[in-house]
Amino acid sequence: MTQNLLLMGTTTGLATSEKLEQEKALYIAWQLLTKRGYRVIFYTENREAFVNLRIDPQLLVVAEINLHNLKKVIQKFAIELILPTFSSFNTLLTIKSFMKTDFYQRHPVKLINLNTQTLKLTISHHALNTFLQNQGFRLIEHQLVPDFSAAQKFVIKQGFPVIIRSSNKEIKTYWNTISTIQQLQDFFEANPSNDGYEVERSINNFKEITMVIIGDKFANQAVVYSSEDVDPIGIHSTDSISVTPIFSISNTMYQRLRDAVLRLCHLLKIVGMCTFHLAVDEATNSFYILEISPLFQSKILPMIESLGYPLFEVVCEVGLGQRLQKVETLSGATINAAVELTPNHITARFPIWQTITQKDLVNNLGPRKTSTGAIIVNGNNLETVVMKGLKACNLQEAIFLKHLAASLSDEEIEVRLFTKNVQRIIAVCEALDRGFEIAEVQSFTKYNLTFLQTLQYLLQLSNQLQGQKGDLTLLIQAQEAGFDDQLLAQLWQITPQQIKQIRQQLRLNQIQQATPASFDIDQGAVLNYYSSYLQDPAKRPPNYQITLANEQNADVLSNYEMVMLTHRLIHHFQADGFSVAVRGNLLNNLDSLNQTDFYTDNLEVSNGLYNSKNILRLHFNTQEKHNQNYQLAIYNLWSYLHLWDAEPLQEVVFIQDQNQQLWLASPISSQLTQITPQRWEFVALSGKHQSQIVQQATAYIHQILPTVKFGTLFLKNDQVIQFLPGFTTNIGLTQEVNTNFINVLIHVLMGIDSSFANNKVGYFGRKVTIYRQKNGLYTSRIKYLTTQLSNASL
C-alpha cells in the first residue's frame, strides 16, 4: 500500500543562498521518494520552491511550520512517515513539541533520520556538553554564569578572549567574542537575561574542521566529507573560507578525529547524515567537538556535490532503510555509497556578503554569522582555488593590480591585520607583499599557515610577472597556479587573446575535468566540471544546442530568482531533448541524473558580483536559431529604487513574438515603504488583469517596443512610466502565478509558435523586509502574503 510521507520544507525568513541549497535538496528528496512509490506531501513555508516544478498541487501545503499546522497536515493526509530534512531550529523545536503531545502517542508517526537523542543534542548546547562529557570527550572550558561578576571570575581564570551568550532554552542566541573587561561590561548591559549566560574560553588559534558522516540503520558508516576552515576559529564557519579535502593536519590526527566522530555516530545511532564541527589544537595535539548536527547542513551540500557524491539521494535511501552499500540513485544505478571520497581536486567555499558595492564591505566578523551567500570554486590545486575564489569575490583586482592598501603605513597594516573584518584579506596580502614574515602575519591573523603560504606564493608570482614581461616559464607557472588569461593580460598589458595564443603555442591548455574522483563512484555520481590550465592536450567540448551562462550576484534575492528561472528553463530544454550546457558559478548540478553539463567556472568572463543586475546569457544553436544570443536580466531592487514615491506601482511582465503577438502576465502591484532610515518594506501582490492596464501596456509595447521580445513595464495610475529590459525580483511571483510563462518565453526566444493563452493559479504576495546597516550590508527577510484571491491551503 502506498505510504503517505511528509517532506518538511523550508521556513521563510532571512534570505540566504543556503535557502537555495535547501530547496535543491528538497527537490532531490521529492524526486527520489516519489520514485520509490511514496505519496509525498510537501509542507513548506516557501511559495517559490523547486519542488513546485513538478509536484501535484493537491499534495502541496504552503503554511507556517508550527505545531498546530503540523497536526492538521498529519491528520488531513494520514501521514505515516516524516522526513524533517534540515537542522532548522524552528522546525526542530516544532517536532520536539510534537513528540511530546498526546496526538503523537495516538498517531505514531515515524520520523526518518532523527531520534529523540539527536534532536535534543542539536537543540541544546548544554545537553550536548553533558553528553560529550559523559562519553569522555574533552570540552572547552565553559561555565554557566548568573551575572557579570561570575563571568569576570571565569575570565580571570581562563584569560581573554572568551565568548559569551545569554542562555535561553527556547530561542537561539548568538555568541559574542569578548576581549576586554569593557566589552564584557557592555555585553551584560546590552543583554539582560533571566536564565544566566554561557561563557566559554575562546579558541581562536585552533583549526576548525568539519566532517560529514553518513550512516545506515545497520550501523554502517562512512566519512564522506571533511573540510578545513582557513579563517581562525572564532569566526563563524559560514563566514569563513573552507576548503575540502582536509589539507593541513596529519594523517594521525585525521584518523583520531575520524575515530571520534564515528564513535559518536554509533552512540547516537545516526541514520542519514550527521555533521560534526571540531576544533583541533595542534600545539597540544588535542581536539574538541564543537557541534553535532544530525540533519542536513545546507552549507555543505554544494561542496559535497562538487565531490560527485549524490548526498541527498543517499540520505533518503538510508532513511528508507537501505543498506549503505546498496543505494539506488535517481539515475537508476545501484551504487556502493560506502566510500570515503578521495577527490582529484580541491573545492573551496568563499563567503560573500550582500552589499551594493565592495567598497561597503567593512563588516566585523565573529561568532555570529553575517554572510548571506557563498561561492563554490573547484580547482586542481590550492593556488588555483584561491585565485578563482578571489576572482569570484571580486578581490583579484584589488590585490594583484590596484594594491588598494599600498598607501597605508606598516603600523596601519598591522592594525588591520588584527581587525577581523571582511576586508582583512587585502591587508594580509599587502603585508605579505611588503615582506612581513609569514609567522608574524599568522600570529596576528590566525589564518591557516598553508593558506598564507599560498597567498605569498601567488603575490610573488604576480610581482615577477609584472617585472618579467614575456617570461614563458613564468607564464606556465602562473597559469598552473590559476592566473587566468584576463589577469595575465592585465599584468602584461596585452590582450587576453594574445595570452591565449602564447599559451596554446606552449601546449598549455584550459582543461575541463569532471568533479567526481576517478576511483570513488562509477555510476550515479553527480557531475560538474571545473577547468584548470595544464600542459595537456585540449579536448574539444561537445557542441551544445543551448548554453546558459551566469555569474553569481551579491544580491541574494536576484540570485534566488535567477536560479529558479534558470532551472525552469533547463527543465524545459531537457524535456524538449536539447543538449544543454550551463556555465558559471551560480548554477551547479543537483543530482545523479546528469541530463545537463554544468561547468562551474567561466574563466573568460569577468566577475559580476556587484552588478546592479543578474544576467543570464543564453546561446541558441538549434535548427530554428543559429548562433542566437539573448540576455535575460534580473534587476536588483536597488537599481530601480528611484521609481517609487508613496504610490504603489503596477509591474507587468510581457512577452512578444515576431508577429507582435503579445502575452501579458498578471499585474503585480508593488509598494516600497521606508519604515526607518535603515528599514524598508517591499510588498508585491499579484492580481487579476485589469482592462485599463492591459490596454495601456499593449499600446505602449506596440508603439514604442515593437521588436522587444520580453521585459517589464512599470505603470503608475494606469500610465506606463518605465520599461525595464528584463525582470525584477518579483519574477518568481510571475512564474508561480502564470503557469505558462516559461513555456511562452522559450517559444518566443526560440522562434517557435506558441499558444498565448494565459493560465493563472493561486494569486499570492510577498513581503520583503530589508534592513540596511550603516556599512552598506543588508539582509532581506521574506514573508509570503495571501491575497483575497488566494487558494486556502489548509
Next chain:
Amino acid sequence: MNKEIVDDKTMKRTLTRITYEIIEKNKGNQNLVLIGIKTRGAFLAERIKMRLQQLEDIDVPQFALDVTNWRDDQQTVQAGGEQPPFSADQIAGKHVVLVDDVLYTGRTIRAALDAIMSVGRPSKISLAVLVDRGHRELPIRADYVGKNIPTSHREAIKVSMAEIDDEDKIEIIEPAAE
C-alpha cells in the same frame, strides 16, 4: 551502579569470533544443531545461525529451549515451563551447540543438558557462552567463551541485546553500598 564493560561493537565481534571457532572445531559443519537457552541465549543462537549462513551458506537448525522445568532450584514444576521444541530425530547423532549468555554456577546448563537428554541422544554437546563469570558449582566448562569476566558473588552481570533491550551491551551491576 551499572558499569558497561562490553559495548555493542565488541559484542558483535565476540559473537563473530565464537562463530569462527565453531567452524574451526567442527570440520564440515554438517551435523550442527544450535540450541539457545531462553531468552538471551536463544537470540545469541539466532545470531550465530545468521553468521554461519553468511559465511558458509549452511542452514543450521536452531531451537530456543526453556529450561524452567528442569531447574534444580524450582521446588515444584511451574505451570509456565515449556517442553523442548525439538524431537528426538532432530538431535539424534547431531553435534549440539548449546548457547547461553552468562555461565555462572553451571546449574542452568545442567538443566539444559537434562532437557536435551530427556528428548534424545546427540553425538556431542558443546557449550558456547558470551560471558564466563566464574564461581562454578558443578563440573561444567564452556567450549567457546566470548569474554572471561571475573566477578565477585555480590556483583551481577547484565547482558542486554538489541532484540529485547534496545541495545547490545554487557554491564556489571554492583549492589548499592549499604
Next chain:
Amino acid sequence: MNKYLILEDGTTFQGDAIGVPSISTGELVISNNLSGLENTITDQTYNDQIIVFVRPFVDTGGMNRDDYEAIAPSCKGVIFNSVPASQFSVQDPHSLNNFLKKRHIPGITNINIQRLAQHIKTHGAMKASIMDTADEHARDQIRALVIPRDRVKTVSTKQPYPNPNVGFKIAVIDLGLKYSILRQLSIRKCDSIVLPYNATATDILDLDPDAVVFTSGPGNPQEIPETLKTCQQLEGQLPILGIGLGHLVVALANGAEIYHMAYGHHGSNLSTVEIATENIEFSNHNHNYAIEPQSMSQTNFFITHRCLADNVIEGLRHRSDPTMTVQFQPEAAPGTHDALYIFDEFIEMITSFKQGKNL
C-alpha cells in the same frame, strides 16, 4: 623543468620535475590515499613501482618523522597532481623535494591526474617511464624493462632482529614489512622477532614462537617459493596471520590460485564487508594480485571479508587450523583504523589455540 611520464602504450603526460632529476622506469600504481604521504612513499610494497597520487595536493607540513614505514623507501618514482610551493623549499630539510632528493626518488607534478587515472582504469595497470624528453628513447626503455622477480628479496631483512616486548612470542616473516605492523604487535605486548623471507620452517620452530605473521610486501607471491614452502610446513602447527602479500602466500600454500588485477587496490577509500555481520569497514588496501574465487573450493578456507566495490576476496580463515589472513592492511598507516581489530582477533586466536593445547 619539464618532465614526461610515458606509458607503455605510448600515452604521454607532461608536467614539472620534483625530487631527484633522474629518469626511471617501473610499474605504475594509483594511490587513492587522502593523507599519510610518508606512509605511502616508504611502504616497501611499492618497491620498483611508480606511485601516482590522485589526491589534489600533498600536505604542506613537510615529511613527518613519525610515519615512516621503512628507512629506505624503494619506489621508482612519484607522480602528483600538484605540490605546493613550500614543498620545493631548499632550506627546509623536511620539504618533500628535499626528502625525495635524499632518497633518490624522481617525481613529476602538475600532471593531468584525472586523465592518467582514467587511462589506467580503462586500459589496466601498465609500465611507465619518468623521462626528460618525450621521444622514442623512452619507449625503448620501457620495452627493455624486465619486471624484477626478486622484489621481496630486495626489501626483506637480511638478518633476524628482535622487536622486544613481554607478551606472546611472534615470528614475523618480513616480506617487505611495514613498521606499523610491528607497532600494532608492540601495542599488544607481543615479543616479536623479525626473520628474513627465506627463513625455513625449522628455523622458525626452533625459536618456539606462539605464532607466525607473514607480512605484506611487493610483487607476486609465486616468486618466493621458499616462503610458500615454509608456510606449508607451518600450517596447523602454529597460529598464522597473513597480511597483504602474506595473505596470498598463505592462500597459495594451501592450494588457492591468484590472478593479477586490472589496476589493483591502492588506498583507504575502499570499503570491505565483514561477511559474518555485513559490517562495512574502511581499511588501507594495497595489492595488485588477488585470489581466484573459483580456486577457493580447492582449499579448506572460508571467506571472512570481501571488497564492496568489486567483490574481491579480502580475508580468509581456515576451517580447522588456526590460520587467518587479510588482503588489506589492518595496521592502517596511512588510512583508517577500522580494521585494527584483526590484530585483536589474532591475539584471541593465539590464546584460544594455547588453551586448546593445554586441555
